[in-house]
Amino acid sequence: MASRRPPDRKALIRSAASDLFLRHGYHNVSVAEVTAALDLTPAALYHHYRTKRDLLLHAVLDGFDTVDAAIREAGDLDTALRSLAALVAGPKSLLSVWERESRNLEGSQRLTVLERRTGIVTGFAPLLRAERTELDAAGAELVARAVLGALGGQSRRSSVSRREDERLMVRLASAVARCPLPAAGPSPRPDRRPGDGAASGVRRPRRDRLLTEAIRLFDERGYQSVTVADIGEAAGIVASGVYRHFAGKTDMLVAAMNRGGEHLRTGADRALAHARDPREAVELLLGAHIDVTVKHRHLVGILIHESAQLPDRERVTLRRYQADYLDVWVQALGAARTDRDAVDLRTTVQSAHSMIHFAVRSEPALPGPALTERLAALGTALLLGE
Template sequence: MASRRPPNRKAMIRDTAAELFLEHGYHNVSVTDVAGALDITASALYHHYRNKQDLLLHAVLAGLDTVAARIRAADNLDEALRGLAALVTGPRSVLAVWEREARNLDGTQRDAIREREAVVVSSFVPLLRAERPELGEPDAAFVARAVLGALGSRSRHRITLPRRRHEELLVRVGASVALCPVPQNDGAPANHHAPALGTGAVLRIPRREQLLTEAIRLFDERGYQSVTMADIGEAAGIVASGVYRHFPSKTDLLIAAVNRGGERVRAAAETALAQASDTREALELLLRAHVTVCMEQVHLIGILANERDQLPEKERTALRRVQADYLDVWVQALRAVLPGRDTPELKIMIHAVHGMIYFVVRSEGARHRTDLPERLTSLGLAVLLGDGVPHG
């Protein structure tokens, strides 16, 4: 007797694909791999999805819909934070596929993702404004993105606590972001981004530097495996053979980019700590330096976050060490201010701040705000020092 098709097969295919995309990377997974993991034929899979990109699109949309559903089910901000904290401490795929793999979609599909992201943010705004009526719509949307970025950081690390304790910590993190007062902008510079060197620049950028800059941008926007040496050459205005005169391979470009990223964050941290006069100032300067690097080097930070698995083993191990050392600097700085906290809790809080900054800086709606550096610094300090805001 033939076995009956499960009524939820389409969702099973989508969820299995999401797990495989996260484990191996989108480009390293085939439709046959997804079908094999479910013990079905590829033709059975094509009955539900047109191709691998269609699978990815629906995996991302499903994750966003799950987040929106948790928010809509809440009657107030506290319930929403608790629902999201419970969600992100569960299966890692809910938000990670959205953050890591959505760039592999085409233009029309990306538009669909942006529309669904807007739905998630807009569903959170009324709960925020009910708690904080002084916030206008743009500010409430900004804070909503910051909350989602802080809680979504869970998808980027493997640090765990007992489930209930972990959820409570994330609720406090989310509350700290959601209820952080808006800082006053006392004549701060309108834009902290580094000036771009392009048409009309006084100095001509060396060809090697130009190639590396374009490679960093393309690797971040499209994903390393989707970019060719010809793409990089075209972006820099030369033929592919010209790229090889400066970099023997695409891997060498990625290694150079990753090394540069590690140098930038390390140098920023060292400079910040050298300028501090006490432990509280050291933490704030470290946070400000991180915000500045993320704003000025948005593509470089994206590569550090998403392309580690594309490196050869030696360079991958070295990058892990750099990132672990950077996290340890933050742990020491935070422990100096909060001496009684466990290391796993400190790391989760730090990851939440980094995730929030990364997510907000990379969102088009927020990156052009003139008060962005001050807002992100205030939100980060609220998470690190406020330990959440009591919720009744």
């Protein structure tokens, strides 16, 4: 007897693809690998999804649907936080695919994702304002982004039980959700992308212009979707001229990663040198990290999302540096909060970094100084709050 097609085949395909995209990255997963995971033929997949990119779009939207449902079905803020924490503590993070893999979508698909993400934020904001009547619409949306960011970078920790994991996530999310915000300050003004210095009459060196555009394009589109010609065109330099400054695209990525690591290392060293006690060390580390993320959002983006594209030696070096950077934070927080264990400390630091990254990249309204001040308050509540 012929086997019957499962009624939820489309959902199974999306789930398998989502898991593979999250673990290996969109470009490193083939349609054959998705179908092999489900014992399907490629024709069966293409019956439901026209292309791999179409499958990615629906996998991302699936994650949105799950998060959106958790928020809509919650009657109050605490219920919403518990529901979101349960998603994070599940077998895979449904939130982390939003940014990293969405870059591989095309124009109209990206717009769909942006609209859905904005809808989730605006849907979460009323739950915040129902409890926190002092928040205006912009403040509530920033806090909503911060909560989602704090949870979005997390995944299941095998060293603790799922119940303990959820409790920790709820505690961190609640600290962010209930953090008093400083006033927004001056009226918002649109951010401008740094130019090449032409307006001042002085153009930056070609190597600098190339690296700046490479960093932006790698972050916006993903390393594998960018060509040397794309970078040269963005910098106003013919493709053959690019090779006078860089051996190739990989050379640019290595230079970018080194630059990003140096910015973070310099900020951390300065923070620790000026700290007078453990709490101030955490506050200064936080301020330095926010400053780098606000000023160099594309650079921080590729540090987070593109390390797998580095050659083996450089990737090992970067991961060692990232582990050392995280350890500095964990030690500083541990000295300030002696009541927390190692898992708690590490998770809290990772949550703070994720919150800052997501809020900076998705906050459309606040100018740099106002956003920096508010993120400092939110980060302090997450890291040092009771």
